[in-house]
Amino acid sequence: MENLGALSILLGLCLAIYSVIASITGAWKQNPFLIKSAQRAAVAVWGLVTLASGLLVYFLLTDDFRLVYVAQYSNKAMPAVYKFAAWWGGQAGSLLLWNFILACYAFVVITQNRNRHHKIMPYVTAVLMTTQVLFLVLIVFAANPFEVLTVGKGVTSIPDGKGLNPLLQYWTMVIHPPTLYLGYVGFVVPFAFAIGSLITKQPGDTWIHTTRRWAIVTWLFQTAGITLGAGWSYAVLGWGGYWVWDPVENASFLPWLTSTAFLHSVMMQEKKGMMKIWNIVLVSATFFLSIFGTFLTRSGIVASVHAFAQSPVGPYFVTFLAAGIVAVTWLILDRLEFLKSETQLESVISRESSFLFNNLILLASCFAILWGTMFPVISEAVTGEKISVDAPFFNRVNIPIGLFLMFLTGIGPLIAWRRSTFESLRRAFYWPTIGGVVLMVALVAAGMHHVYAVLCFGLCMFVTISISTEFYKGGRAISGKDKIGLIPAMIELTHRNTRRYGGYLIHIGVVLCFIGFAGAAFNKDLTAEIGEGQKMTIGRYELTLNNITFGENDNYVWRRATIAATVDGKPYAILEPEGRVFKAQNEPYHSVGIVRKLNEDLYMNFANVSEDGKKAVIQAYVFPLVSWIWIGFWVMFAGTIVCLVPSKVRLEYARTQVVGVVEKHASQVEK
Amino acid sequence: MLRKWKNSILLLLAVVAMAQDSMVSPAVRRVGEKLACLCGACKNTVGTCDMMGCHYTAPKREQIASLLAKGQSDEAIIDTIVNEVGLKALSEPPSTGFNAMALIMPFVMIGLGLTAIYWFIQRSRKLVPVNVTAPVVADRYQAMAEKEIEKLD
Numbered sequence: 001m002e003n004l005g006a007l008s009i010l011l012g013l014c015l016a017i018y019s020v021i022a023s024i025t026g027a028w029k030q031n032p033f034l035i036k037s038a039q040r041a042a043v044a045v046w047g048l049v050t051l052a053s054g055l056l057v058y059f060l061l062t063d064d065f066r067l068v069y070v071a072q073y074s075n076k077a078m079p080a081v082y083k084f085a086a087w088w089g090g091q092a093g094s095l096l097l098w099n100f101i102l103a104c105y106a107f108v109v110i111t112q113n114r115n116r117h118h119k120i121m122p123y124v125t126a127v128l129m130t131t132q133v134l135f136l137v138l139i140v141f142a143a144n145p146f147e148v149l150t151v152g153k154g155v156t157s158i159p160d161g162k163g164l165n166p167l168l169q170y171w172t173m174v175i176h177p178p179t180l181y182l183g184y185v186g187f188v189v190p191f192a193f194a195i196g197s198l199i200t201k202q203p204g205d206t207w208i209h210t211t212r213r214w215a216i217v218t219w220l221f222q223t224a225g226i227t228l229g230a231g232w233s234y235a236v237l238g239w240g241g242y243w244v245w246d247p248v249e250n251a252s253f254l255p256w257l258t259s260t261a262f263l264h265s266v267m268m269q270e271k272k273g274m275m276k277i278w279n280i281v282l283v284s285a286t287f288f289l290s291i292f293g294t295f296l297t298r299s300g301i302v303a304s305v306h307a308f309a310q311s312p313v314g315p316y317f318v319t320f321l322a323a324g325i326v327a328v329t330w331l332i333l334d335r336l337e338f339l340k341s342e343t344q345l346e347s348v349i350s351r352e353s354s355f356l357f358n359n360l361i362l363l364a365s366c367f368a369i370l371w372g373t374m375f376p377v378i379s380e381a382v383t384g385e386k387i388s389v390d391a392p393f394f395n396r397v398n399i400p401i402g403l404f405l406m407f408l409t410g411i412g413p414l415i416a417w418r419r420s421t422f423e424s425l426r427r428a429f430y431w432p433t434i435g436g437v438v439l440m441v442a443l444v445a446a447g448m449h450h451v452y453a454v455l456c457f458g459l460c461m462f463v464t465i466s467i468s469t470e471f472y473k474g475g476r477a478i479s480g481k482d483k484i485g486l487i488p489a490m491i492e493l494t495h496r497n498t499r500r501y502g503g504y505l506i507h508i509g510v511v512l513c514f515i516g517f518a519g520a521a522f523n524k525d526l527t528a529e530i531g532e533g534q535k536m537t538i539g540r541y542e543l544t545l546n547n548i549t550f551g552e553n554d555n556y557v558w559r560r561a562t563i564a565a566t567v568d569g570k571p572y573a574i575l576e577p578e579g580r581v582f583k584a585q586n587e588p589y590h591s592v593g594i595v596r597k598l599n600e601d602l603y604m605n606f607a608n609v610s611e612d613g614k615k616a617v618i619q620a621y622v623f624p625l626v627s628w629i630w631i632g633f634w635v636m637f638a639g640t641i642v643c644l645v646p647s648k649v650r651l652e653y654a655r656t657q658v659v660g661v662v663e664k665h666a667s668q669v670e671k
Numbered sequence: 672m673l674r675k676w677k678n679s680i681l682l683l684l685a686v687v688a689m690a691q692d693s694m695v696s697p698a699v700r701r702v703g704e705k706l707a708c709l710c711g712a713c714k715n716t717v718g719t720c721d722m723m724g725c726h727y728t729a730p731k732r733e734q735i736a737s738l739l740a741k742g743q744s745d746e747a748i749i750d751t752i753v754n755e756v757g758l759k760a761l762s763e764p765p766s767t768g769f770n771a772m773a774l775i776m777p778f779v780m781i782g783l784g785l786t787a788i789y790w791f792i793q794r795s796r797k798l799v800p801v802n803v804t805a806p807v808v809a810d811r812y813q814a815m816a817e818k819e820i821e822k823l824d
Contacts, residue, residue: 237713239721244714345795353792360784368777375764375773382769386759388707389773390714393763397777525721607723619721 002067005055005146009096012048012103013136015041019129027122035122039110042125045132046107053100056093056145060086066157069093069145075163075584077554082169088177089164091298091313092145097178098294099135101185106132109189117210120196127192134291134320142313163584166556172232180225180252184290186218187259191287194280198331201338208266208279213644215283219263220640222256227633238590238605240523240621242629245394247302250373251293254366258286261362264355271417272352273342277332278359280339284328289366291321302377347419354412361405368397399452403459406514409507410463413470431469436462456518460511467504474501495648505639512632519600519625527607531615539622541602542566546574548609548616556580556589561606561616563593577606577618600624695732702735702745703728706752707762716762 019041026034056069060083065071073086073093088094106128113121139145148155167173190211197207229252230242243249262282268275295317296302332339345352372389379387414428440458448454475490482489494501528536530545537543546562558580565572575593582589595602601623608617695703695718703718710727713720717735720728731752738748753760764770 238723241713241715241721246714345792348792353788356788356791360781360788364777364781364784367780371776372773379764379770379773385757387764387770388709388759388762389764390707390716390762391719392704392716393773396763397774527723617723619723 001055002059002064002146002148005052005059006144008048008052008055009099009136009139009144009146012045012052012099013133013140015045015048016129016132016136019045020126020133023122023126023129027119027126035125038122038125038129039114042106042110042129042132045129046103049096049099049103049136052146053087053096056096057084057087060084063161064157065159065161066148066155067145068147068149071149071158071161073161073164075161077584078163078169079555081174082164085168085174086164088181089168090145092139092143092147094177094181095135095139095143095298095313096145097181098185099132099139101178101181102128102132102135102188105185105189109192113210117193117196117206119200120193120202120206123196123199124189124192127195128188131188131291134316138313138316142316160584163582166580166582166585166587166589167236169555169582169589170232170236172228172235176225176228176232179221179228183218183220183222183225184252184255184293186214186221187255187283187286187290189214189218190262190283194283195328195331198280198335198338201335205269205273208269212266215259215263215266216640216643219256219259220637222252222259223633223636223640226252226256227630231630234626235592235594236590238592238607239619240592240601240603240623240626242626245369245372245391247373248297250369250394251296254293254370255286255289257362257366257369258282258289261359261366262286264358264362268352268355274345274352276339276341277336280332282359284332288321288325288328289370291317291324295321296373302373349415349420349422349425351412351415351417354408354415358405358408358412361401361408365398365401365405368401369394372397402514402517403452403455406456406459406463406511409510410459410466413504413507414466428466428469432462432465435465450521453518453521456514460515460518463507463511467507470504471501492648494642495645497649498642498645498647502639502642502645505642506636507639509632509634509636509639512628512635514632516625516627516629516632519623519628522624524622525619526621527617527619529610529615529617534615536618536620538620539600540567541572541620541622542569543604543618543620545616545618548614555584556582558591559606559609561604561618563604563618565595565602573602575602575604577604579606579608596627598625598627601626696736698739699732699735702739702748703732705745705749705762706731706760709756709759 019038022034022038022041026032026036026038058064059067059070060074061080063070063074063076063083069090069092070086073089074083078086086093088097106125109128110121110125113124117124149158150156190207193207193211196202226249229249233244234240234242259282262279265275265282266279269279295314299314299317345356347353372393375389376387379385410432411429414425414432416424420428436458439461440454443454443457471490471493472486474493475486477489478484478492479486479489482492484492494505524539526536526538530536530543532545532547535542535544542565544564544566546564549560549562551558551560558578560576560578563575563577565575573595575595577593578591580589580591581587590605590607593604593606601621603621603623605619605621606616607619609615610617700718704716706717708715708717708720708725708728708731710720710722710725713722713725715721715728717728717731722728734752735748738751743751749761758765758770764773766774
């Protein structure tokens with residue numbers, strides 16, 4: 001049956017290549033049969049990749065250790081859910097997952113648009129299938145998940161596999177990689193439509209309207225994937241770090257930044273017909289950064305604890321990226337005339353210009369992270385000496401950028417489209433500024449002297465007031481007119497323009513995340529060796545070790561410390577951090593104990609036992625406000641869902657039809 | 672019995688060298704934050720790495736503590752470790768030579784971005800917007816506006 005898997009991906013590759021050629025030839029020769037045939041080939045690719053994926057999952061679930069992949073990433077004792085997750089636990093399997101998600105997206109796009117966008121669709125199919133060809137080539141030639149164990153010319157098997165890395169045997173790891181891939185791969189679709197639109201010189205913003213929901217949904221997947229990764233890191237690595245600027249973390253963050261910039265900038269094109277070139281650049285950058293991130297994770301070019309083992313996939317990615325970037329750059333330059341703005345910026349003090357700054361800041365952050373991630377490689381190439389670029393560098397550059405972005409998040413809603421007067425700005429800024437400044441003064445007076453934290457809290461207050469004011473003003477107007485309560489009026493307001501108010505909700509989510517990030521300035525930690533009945537104190541918590549117990553199951557042996565936490569002598573919580581050793585890999589793993597509260601998390605890691613086995617080495621931490629990050633994510637999630645709900649009132653953006661004309665021509669037009 | 676023995680062996684395997692002191696002094700942390708943890712499993716600094724018995728951080732912290740006890744300055748300690756390990760011992764690229772580009776380039780890019788925005792705004796200011804709205808379109812929006820005003824009344 002493994003031959004069937006290998007055959008289906010090989011056949012899938014052939015069909016994907018055919019689909020690319022047939023799409024382009026069909027569009028060029030205006031042959032609808034060839035175009036249809038290309039689309040059907042793409043659907044067949046989906047069927048074949050789905051078959052291959054199903055077979056791999058079947059081999060994993062049935063412990064078929066004849067396959068190298070199954071033997072390396074699964075074992076008999078693993079729970080079924082982790083055997084399933086082993087699909088993306090290794091290089092070859094995760095590339096197959098990439099293929100599967102891409103093929104599914106292609107299938108949905110082709111099915112949805114079979115009777116629409118006849119001019120663009122052949123090129124959309126060609127772009128989707130070209131990407132599919134890259135990933136199928138990788139699993140056919142560089143990382144085949146259906147490779148079997150052989151002795152001489154015969155297929156052999158081993159009694160049990162090595163099993164999945166213990167760190168990956170955690171519930172968020174079951175959903176984090178697919179979620180992130182759904183985000184990464186998803187941006188292929190807006191990119192494909194953008195390229196199709198460019199090639200065919202489609203008038204209007206068809207590609208933007210068609211892919212708006214795709215862009216929002218895939219952005220949500222990217223956000224969810226990144227947050228799940230942070231949550232995994234927080235709960236599994238044993239020291240509570242949810243973000244350490246690791247190259248692989250950075251790789252996932254780069255396309256998120258450009259896609260966020262795109263989601264803002266695209267509004268300028270929809271409402272004002274501006275920034276057309278820029279939007280194409282952003283959607284292309286997001287696509288190429290997604291591919292680049294995948295390359296970074298898999299090529300071994302930079303060292304990372306999260307990266308897959310080094311493999312020969314690098315040259316394929318480099319070739320694809322180089323060819324793709326050159327082709328898209330040429331296409332944009334060739335279509336500059338077609339991408340001219342329909343209107344011009346009318347005032348520096350306008351919503352449009354705040355979007356420009358927003359994009360600048362997001363892109364600056366993206367560049368700084370990309371630069372920092374790649375700088376060790378660049379520096380070694382230039383100077384011949386290895387250097388490190390760790391968290392202090394990224395924090396030094398990104399914290400000020402992040403705070404400025406938070407400031408822009410606050411002023412955005414306060415500035416009108418087209419132009420604002422200083423008087424209207426003064427009125428709009430009054431309460432948010434007062435609120436932010438009062439909070440900062442109060443925090444400093446209360447003894448908080450961490451500059452960035454104080455600024456961050458102040459800006460969070462500024463943004464919260466500015467957004468709340470928007471909801472309040474709109475809600476009050478509806479409440480007065482329709483004679484309903486303020487809360488139902490605010491819901492009605494949101495329903496009337498879901499994109500705008502959903503967007504504001506997302507901004508509130510970002511504020512909550514920033515509150516959580518600022519809390520990190522006040523983390524506390526303590527490591528101590530304590531015996532049964534002995535105590536240690538961290539912050540307001542007194543921790544007593546009740547006992548240490550040992551046990552095992554089929555998968556691992558464990559030792560568990562039962563620790564009673566008290567606050568002011570009153571019982572607070574019982575924590576049971578565990579140290580585990582997975583039998584198959586003989587590797588230790590720490591299952592931490594966490595008490596999550598809004599104000600702070602009490603976090604405990606049973607790091608070790610003393611040499612006589614009677615005392616526990618406990619790492620205790622207090623992480624202020626960290627829960628706000630996870631709450632912030634859920635608010636962002638809710639906001640994004642609101643954005644996806646159709647608005648009750650269909651808004652027609654009166655694109656002002658004001659074109660920028662050089663002065664001497666203006667007089668002629670007026671005449 | 673056999674199972675207990677097996678457990679003990681496995682737990683023993685899990686006990687890694689515990690040279691790490693339980694309390695990292697603020698001075699050791701201060702110096703440690705300038706140095707990268709080169710264990711290969713994290714991107715923390717010697718000051719912030721929390722991996723128990725980290726084979727890189729634990730001895731480096733001891734070295735820092737002993738040099739501090741001898742009265743050496745932070746800079747001297749960092750120089751000593753850089754001489755032993757190389758520039759990669761630093762958690763941030765040094766601000767000299769080509770490596771200064773690490774910190775300069777992001778701000779250069781922001782500067783270029785601001786220049787581009789300035790150019791964009793200046794170009795827009797030179798243009799006089801002319802309303803070339805087709806009468807039919809204008810009428811439609813006029814009607815919409817009047818309808819909205821009517822609703823408000």
